[in-house]
Amino acid sequence: MSQLPQNAPLRDTESLRRQIAARKRFDLLFGWLGLLLISGALLVLFLLGINLVIDGWGPLWQRHEVKADKSAFGLREVAGTLRRREDQWLLQLDRLIVLADPAVLAPLDGQRVDLVGRLPRGTKKEIETESIAPAGERPAGTLSGVLRSVSTKDEAGKPVTRYEIEPDPLLVDLSGTDQTALQEGRRYAFTVKGRPSEGKVVATEVVPLKTRSFFTSYPSRFPEEAGILSAWVGTLLIMLVTMVLAVPLGVAAGIYLEEYAPRNRLTAIIEVNIANLAGVPSIIWGLMALGLFVYILNFGRSILTAGMTLGLLVLPIVIIATREAIRSIPQTIREAAIGLGATKWQTIRYHILPYSLSGILTGAIIALSRAIGETAPLVTIGALTFIAFLPPPPVEYRVSAEDRAAYESALKTDPNAPAPSPKLHFQPFAWLKSGYTVMPIQLFQWVSRPQKAFHENAAAAGIVLLVMTLGLNGVAIFLRYRLRRSIKW
């Protein structure tokens, strides 16, 4: 700041203006600095987000096919679409990548060819070629079709040319199979007998295929087939347990501390400790939960343990949010209710709780969106990284383990023993005891693998996790807006 000359008159307009300009310079400087910092931060955020979306967008929409009966593809099974021509069944294979010496393939580009090789197993899209020749030069081989070159990029991003064949439909003999349920145009896994020749093939079994997306697939060792089904179901169930534990407990504790507890040294200590607990590193919570829930209480590495651990972790957040919300209600409202002869509980039930609901719900949701991303405590208490099953549903129609065991022992003496029939099983809490994985752990597991394709899966899971968290926060903002609208202090 520029100093006024010692003898300058205070009303000297010229020097006053200069002095004001000097004082305002800092305002200007700080304004620009702030703008710069904010736009820099926004730019970085934008780049990070774009990077995540670019990496994860592909896997997010990836689909793959599995057999409807969930069994693995057999050695002689090939996936294809069932077509019909007049009264004959046709097997339309997908476009296949031809694995052969490019020097042999290059001159055949764009021509019809006959190809001899083994049909790809399952939904694989490649065919290993033993020989290939222009169509009509010799008796037709395994497949016929038009060979085309396709320019693409390999894993490292280098441009390469590969050759693909668009196979002609094969006449398929389905006489050995049950044809009643077959539908034209649907996709099936065909168990083929030998190689097709002269455009004909015999199928001994036909099993329908189902499409699985990223969201409905279990993790897999093939990145293009891996998904987050067990992760998001695990996350949802654990959040349910967390919510059921943390919200009633936290709200009750907050109400007690604000409305009932006397103001003394003990409550002061409790208050300070709650604030401190909110800052305890989450891995410490995991460690404590491992000792208490897993080893002493023997809850196992289950959804229950995980939910309780995260519930404890976010309990202080819920308590603090509840207390803040209650504190924002003016004392005059309490006095008005009490002054009309209401009891403390009547005041809480009909005034304090309804008026603080928006704050409490916001706090609960913020707590939940913190819990949803927690990884460290779950790693400590033994979240599994590879889960290819879902927790048992509350109601299930299945053959019980006892019936199955009885049937197996009966089979030893009587090969014609009646097979056990499935029954309805009510097991409302069985899922609490189930093993689990959650989104962040699945994400971490994928990131820690060397293949780039898994990293892309991780980015896709990251997008989903981000959307879940932002969604929760969005709900919190919406609730606050809706519930606050009618209340003004």
Added chain:
Amino acid sequence: MVTATVQPRHPVGNLKIRHPVKAEVRDFSFFYANGFQALKNIQLPVAEKKTTALIGPSGCGKSTLLRSFNRMHDLYSHNRYEGQIILHPEGINLIGPDLEPIEIRMRCSMVFQKPNPFPKSIYENVAYGLRVRGIRDKSLIEARVESALRGAALWEEVKDRLHASGQSLSGGQQQRLCIARALATEPEILLFDEPTAALDPISTSRIEDLITELEKTVTILIVTHNMHQAARISDYTAFMYLGELIEFDETDRIFTNPSSRMTEQYVTGRFG
């Protein structure tokens, strides 16, 4: 500002009143949790179905005295009452330790300085006092809500929007809603804690008219900063200063011919 220290003494004026006594404050002292003595040995009769005004400069303890009448101080721990506030005709002690504060609050309703309607509908605001009592009879509640709103001179303005939020009303209407809320349970004493301090002059005059009207059916005790208001609406006036009752008399006497020099100085606006 007079700086003379006030010696404890019996109030000047006339503690005998011409009307039946509804409540009587006897040797009453009040201590806040931090040990501060807010009221010192107060003696005060409250005339039945008349308006008694408590006046005095800020911090003189008039609100503290008023809030003792419905045990509002019980909300905060470690506050201490000494002496008696007797409610006639039963002669029960309002601040007696074995008396349930909730019963007191049902008999002595309070209207606060700042209008504090609940953020609920107008109807629910008025019905609340009945609801906490467990009254569920819809027709009874409806009848009482209407009579309370009529009693508070608000019915004509809100009868078409009983289910609008109480907070959507203007400040003066909100205060009349609070009066209706207090009236719904038919209290014996209505306690007003500076009911017009937050209102504009027109709303203020409506509340004053209302109080004059209410006086026919209920005993009124009002704390006010506004001496003209006390002169306009009250039958008796008590002047308090630094936790003591300096003078109590009929309002006319207090404002025209007070016994105490301090009262005279206060009512003529020379301090306070």
